[in-house]
Amino acid sequence: MRRINLIAAGMLFTFGSYAQETAKGYIYSDRNLNGKREKMESGIPNVAVTNGIDVVLSDKNGYYELPVSNDQIISVIKPSGYKVRTNEDQLPQFFYNHKPAGSPALKYKGVAPTGKLPVSIDFPLSPSKEDSNFRALIFGDPQPYTLQEVDYFDKGVVSELEGVKNVAFGLSMGDLVGNNPDLFMPYIKAIKKIGIPWYNLMGNHDINFDVKEDKYSDESFEAHFGPADYAFNYGDVHFIVLDDILYPDPRDGKSYWGGLRKDQLEFVANDLKFVPKDKLVVIAFHIPIGEAGNNEGFREEDRKRLFELLADFPNTLSLSAHTHNQRQIFFLKKDGWKQEKAHHHYNVGTTSGNWYSGELNDQGVPVSTMSDGTPKGYAFINFKGNQYDVDYKVAGKSKEYQIEISAPKVVQHDLKTSAGIYANFFMGSEKDVLVYRVDGGAWKKMAYMPESDPSFLDILHKWDHTETLLSGRRPGAASDCHHLWRAAVPVNLAPGEHTIEVKATDMYGKTFTQTKTYKILEKSVN
Structure with a gap:
């Protein structure tokens, strides 16, 4: 032998x-x-x-x-x-x-x-x-259903990252493909061009659907990528990657449910026995682990058990994708978290955006803005010892583009309007404070307003009101944006053009600004 x-x-x-x-x-x-x-x-x-x-x-x-x-x-x-x-x-x-x-x-x-x-x-x-200060590149849901969509992924995202420097490794957060494991290899060949080690986790569109037991649902994934549950260390960070799709759904044998099997939780428990308590523990899975008061997509007892296993680790972060939106969620003791400091769960935006929908851009690639108004893109997590911060990068745009402002182009002088100034801060949460000013005046606080993003509604309205066919295909319905703020539009300034400036400070202390102009006009008298 x-x-x-x-x-x-x-x-x-x-x-x-x-x-x-x-x-x-x-x-x-x-x-x-x-x-x-x-x-x-x-x-x-x-x-x-x-x-x-x-x-x-x-x-x-x-x-x-x-x-x-x-x-x-x-x-x-x-x-x-x-x-x-x-x-x-x-x-x-x-x-x-x-x-x-x-x-x-x-x-x-x-x-x-x-x-x-x-x-x-x-x-x-x-x-x-390995420097204890390092950077990782995170992709949410590439999810191509066809070879053409693999090409969209390649041209629209991968191409601007080829030869990226000072990034330790990449991680795709599941839904690597869209219900067709034959596309794993074209996806792999696209990702390869970035030129860094690349880890992958399994999503609900990566499974073998023709199985009757969950343990066989990852056979094609394993053939291409290896284990669906694994761990590794880098610097002062311990990473745990898990398949959190229960298929078939144990409740009715249909579709899938978010959760973790007993053996997976045993793996996490056994793994953490050898992890120093001062390490930052990052757990990555595809389906979000829920939110306060709304946990329908993930089995509650599994989240509670996971939180018990993390109880003695003061530095934690969890990552998910799946929703094709972007959101920061903070779990407290009332949610089953065992520590005073909230647990941060980052639901990452997607490289496919709104499933490769929308008009085609200059590259011939769908714009594909997510249904909460977040432009498609990817994240960099910057690790500093056992701490971290996150940067979101919109594909095809400057790294400074972090806020989309929606405001009317024209308002009537001194006539009260129901229109508002909206600021979609892509990495924001209700914990953040956004302020605005007009023409360099005093800064004023904006109100947190989780509702449909007006800029995304504009996209839908263009499709619904056009009298000619547009390139691409219409996006899906709008969803609530959990990083949206509002302020009233000043109408009592002098007629003419005015500049709105919005400033956002994220949870890490980084500040971003964006500007937009509007006009105040006198009503003409005939």
Whole structure:
């Protein structure tokens, strides 16, 4: 029986004739970067390894043992100061997919048979300088349903990030494709162009729908990306990535529900046993974990259990996507959170926007503004030790574009109007304060006003009132914008053009401004 080194999951290997119930191997320092454990390469102690439930640490020689069944993935939990190998498509290779008989017969291909368990499943790591201050790139829902939409994703988002500098890695927050795992590879080839290691998590449009048990719903995902539940460290941050789609819905066997299985919560509990309490813990999943008073999309008891597991970690952040809107949610003790400091949940905006809808822009790509008025884009999370802040970048626009102002173009002098000045601060929340002024006057506070964004309604009205066909397709209905503020339009200023200036300060203390002009006119007398 020969020893095997991890190069990529899902490949076929030749093994000996003895099946094993225990996975064994070494975590070692791959000094020559060839992916093969050699005599001169020493083992690395105290590195976490998991079978997706149990988590163990390697011993002083880098050796580990884990129980394994015939349908489990063994993965190393990358320690800080080391990097894992990536394949030619920039996908991190931190796992071994153990499926002796392969995936069950499904419409979309799963994992090919891997044969018997190898004598040794070894994980190569290479020392890497990791600054505790680093940046990660986050995509919400690329979700192409066709090759043309993969092209929209490529041209509209990926192209402006090719060769991006000073970014440690990327993460896509699920719905990598739209109900067609055959599009995984075109998606992967597009993402590869960015040129950085790229992690992925599973969304409700990435599953195998022709299964009767949730544990088989990720077979095609596993064949392309590895485990749907995994963890890794970078700097002073511990990342946990989870598949939070329960399919079929355990309530009625139809559709899906947000939640976590018992074995997934066991994995989180076992993983956190080896995470220092002063680390920042970031948990990423596709479906949001709910909000105060409205948790219909996610199983309540799973959120409570997750909060219990995080109770002793003072620095936390959770991430989701799924809604095709952008929102900041803060969980308090009344919501089941166990600490005085609120837990921040960031529901990330999407690279597909409103499902590639809207008119085509100069690139021939749909504008695709989200239904809360957030332009399509992506986020950068800036980690500073065990703290963080977030930047949202609108695709195709300057990084300074953080606010969209809606206001009437013309109002009548001294005639009271029901029209308002609206400011959509894309990264905002009700905790923030927005102020405005006109013509450089005194700053005045705007009122938080969660309702439909007027700028998005303008888009819908253009489609509904046009007398000629527009390029692209009409977006879906407007939804409430949870980062919208309003102020009255001053009508008692002198006739002429006036400049509105809005200033927003985000939760991290960063300030953004945006301006817009309007005119005050005297009513003509005939």
